[in-house]
Amino acid sequence: MKPSIEPQPVKARAAVLTLRGRKVVPGVAEGEALVTQDHISGWGGIDSRTGTIIETRHELRGQSFAGKVLVFPGAKGSSGWSAAFHLARLMNVAPAAFLFNEMTTKMALGAVVTHAPSMTDFDSDPLKCIETGDWVRVDADRGIVEITKKNARASS
Amino acid sequence: MQLTDHEKAMLDGQEGPAVQKAMDLLMRYGEALGAERLVETHNVCATITATTPLQRDIALKGGGMDAVFSEFSLDSQEVVKIPKFKTFTSHLQLGFDPNQPERFGLSDDIVQFYGKSEKHVAGLGAQIMNTCTPYQVGNIPTRGEHCAWMESSAVVYCNSVLGARTNTEGRESCGAAMLTGRIPDWGYHQDAPRLATHVIELDVDVESVQDWGLLGYFMGDLVQDRVPVVYSRHGIKRVPNLPRLKHFGAAASSSGGVEMYHIMGITPEALSLEQALGGKAPVEVFRYGEAERRATYEKINATGTEADIQYVMLGCPHYTIEQIWEAAQLIEGRRVHENCELWIFTPRAIKSLADRNGYTEIIEKAGGIIMSDSCSAMSRAVPKGTKTVALDSAKQAHYLPAILGVQAWFGTTAQCIDAACTGRWNGGYA
Numbered sequence: 001m002k003p004s005i006e007p008q009p010v011k012a013r014a015a016v017l018t019l020r021g022r023k024v025v026p027g028v029a030e031g032e033a034l035v036t037q038d039h040i041s042g043w044g045g046i047d048s049r050t051g052t053i054i055e056t057r058h059e060l061r062g063q064s065f066a067g068k069v070l071v072f073p074g075a076k077g078s079s080g081w082s083a084a085f086h087l088a089r090l091m092n093v094a095p096a097a098f099l100f101n102e103m104t105t106k107m108a109l110g111a112v113v114t115h116a117p118s119m120t121d122f123d124s125d126p127l128k129c130i131e132t133g134d135w136v137r138v139d140a141d142r143g144i145v146e147i148t149k150k151n152a153r154a155s156s
Numbered sequence: 157m158q159l160t161d162h163e164k165a166m167l168d169g170q171e172g173p174a175v176q177k178a179m180d181l182l183m184r185y186g187e188a189l190g191a192e193r194l195v196e197t198h199n200v201c202a203t204i205t206a207t208t209p210l211q212r213d214i215a216l217k218g219g220g221m222d223a224v225f226s227e228f229s230l231d232s233q234e235v236v237k238i239p240k241f242k243t244f245t246s247h248l249q250l251g252f253d254p255n256q257p258e259r260f261g262l263s264d265d266i267v268q269f270y271g272k273s274e275k276h277v278a279g280l281g282a283q284i285m286n287t288c289t290p291y292q293v294g295n296i297p298t299r300g301e302h303c304a305w306m307e308s309s310a311v312v313y314c315n316s317v318l319g320a321r322t323n324t325e326g327r328e329s330c331g332a333a334m335l336t337g338r339i340p341d342w343g344y345h346q347d348a349p350r351l352a353t354h355v356i357e358l359d360v361d362v363e364s365v366q367d368w369g370l371l372g373y374f375m376g377d378l379v380q381d382r383v384p385v386v387y388s389r390h391g392i393k394r395v396p397n398l399p400r401l402k403h404f405g406a407a408a409s410s411s412g413g414v415e416m417y418h419i420m421g422i423t424p425e426a427l428s429l430e431q432a433l434g435g436k437a438p439v440e441v442f443r444y445g446e447a448e449r450r451a452t453y454e455k456i457n458a459t460g461t462e463a464d465i466q467y468v469m470l471g472c473p474h475y476t477i478e479q480i481w482e483a484a485q486l487i488e489g490r491r492v493h494e495n496c497e498l499w500i501f502t503p504r505a506i507k508s509l510a511d512r513n514g515y516t517e518i519i520e521k522a523g524g525i526i527m528s529d530s531c532s533a534m535s536r537a538v539p540k541g542t543k544t545v546a547l548d549s550a551k552q553a554h555y556l557p558a559i560l561g562v563q564a565w566f567g568t569t570a571q572c573i574d575a576a577c578t579g580r581w582n583g584g585y586a
Contacts, residue, residue, distance in 0.1 A: 022190070024188045025184070025188060044533075044555065044558065044559055055558065056557075056558045076380075076381070076413050077308075077413070078308060079306040079307055079308055079311070079324045079325065079326055080306075080326070080327075081326060082326030082327060082328055082329075083203075083228070083326060083327045083328075086228070086231065086327075086328065087210075090210070090227075103189065103190070104324075104343075104381070104413075105189065105323040105324055105325060105326075105329070105340075105342070105343060106324055106326065108185060108188035108189045109185050109188075109325070109326045109328060109329050110326070111188060112181070112184045112185050112188050112231070112328075113231045113326075113328050118188070
């Protein structure tokens with residue numbers, strides 16, 4: 001479940017970072033970030049019924065992306081990428097949003113059929129600016145990502 | 157995206173709601189990619205049939221097979237009536253062989269539901285080839301032909317060996333292409349992305365089917381999804397045939413995401429290094445010599461420790477008739493060991509040729525079986541009690557340990573047939 005957003009105290013506002021990028025799938029979503037430096041496989045890489053990464057040797061193996069803002073380099077593996085995330089959406093365990101660096105047909109189609117607001121082509125690397133646990137608001141329509149660092153969240 | 161008048165009419169619904177939904181998906185997909193236009197395609201390869209309990213439940217809610225196609229092939233929550241396909245469409249492999257319900261653990265219910273679905277999509281115009289190698293059974297695109305194909309090993313063959321043009325499409329984009337004859341004009345449909353950026357320079361002879369699998373696995377690992385050109389100063393002595401290039405591309409698209417490669421002097425867009433590289437200097441040159449070959453062999457065999465073999469699987473990608481002929485010759489007069497099973501996968505059309513040639517009888521007499529439509533990685537089906545498998549495919553050896561937690565030995569076809577008949581892995585680096 002998404003925790004409710006409380007009004008940000010003035011002090012914590014300084015901890016909000018902004019990224020600008022290109023809209024891939026329209027819409028606005030927010031959630032906790034799940035960040036990986038590894039590419040993600042769809043078919044054979046995720047369990048579409050539970051929303052979990054299952055690929056052997058993946059740094060997120062066993063972790064759930066359901067309702068999270070998934071931040072990763074891009075898609076890899078089988079042409080079943082879109083079908084695997086499409087099924088995750090039907091099971092209500094899809095990510096809330098996708099932020100990625102490398103555009104491919106697998107990635108584009110997968111994001112489209114997941115119906116998750118998605119962005120790419122950022123002015124700075126989201127893999128460096130965003131850490132797992134940060135609160136991230138993705139406004140794909142305006143091309144803006146707002147990041148509240150987890151430290152700021154904890155102290156606010 | 158810029159649309160032609162005909163495309164605008166399809167998007168406006170002038171060819172009915174299913175075509176409109178298909179155009180809507182292509183617009184969303186094309187804009188996500190940053191494509192500027194669509195390209196005409198007359199050749200789609202995809203998975204379309206309904207095979208899972210979830211799809212059955214969606215069909216039973218009232219929309220039937222149209223509901224399955226609307227959701228899974230068009231990303232449409234609204235159920236639309238699916239018209240006959242506009243585009244020549246070949247059906248790819250599935251998660252089982254419907255003729256072998258016991259081996260694949262299928263309920264009667266799912267077999268019947270699948271049968272209905274197969275009949276439905278065949279009626280719409282799909283060719284029920286049910287293979288990862290449509291280029292073996294009647295779908296061989298021409299150089300320059302724009303395609304919309306799924307299945308990584310088929311995509312890399314289509315682009316590289318045949319010189320046709322496709323990206324790695326998914327179920328939904330293929331569904332839209334079947335109804336509209338369009339796909340985004342992006343990536344490998346255009347000239348520049350097809351040029352090589354990396355060079356693989358051979359320092360050893362690459363001749364056998366195993367050799368090509370090793371080279372492909374090495375190459376994919378290094379270049380990931382970039383475009384390499386393979387080059388030998390002395391020329392490639394034995395021109396690789398279909399089984400070799402089928403294995404090569406499948407291996408390269410497993411260890412990496414290679415969708416396009418060149419082999420200088422052999423593949424159609426690489427008559428010279430200059431042509432393959434578009435006259436530019438390569439970003440990087442990798443050498444493939446004896447040490448690299450050996451290290452690749454060790455990497456593919458990393459999971460193999462136990463010599464007792466319970467299962468030998470051949471036919472990844474689906475075997476050619478030449479490979480079935482070879483397997484039949486290797487096993488004739490021998491018996492599959494009582495602790496082991498031998499499963500061979502091939503397209504149904506080639507299975508019927510093997511039946512006619514007498515190869516099926518030879519293999520069955522020895523205790524093996526030829527199946528179609530699927531493979532162990534797609535189906536997750538292996539003989540009961542399988543702990544260790546022997547394979548002549550680098551792709552299958554890459555995927556099976558990850559998918560099923562089994563150990564895998566990768567070797568030559570002869571080593572695999574020997575393992576099937578002795579129940580032991582006696583292979584080794586050769």
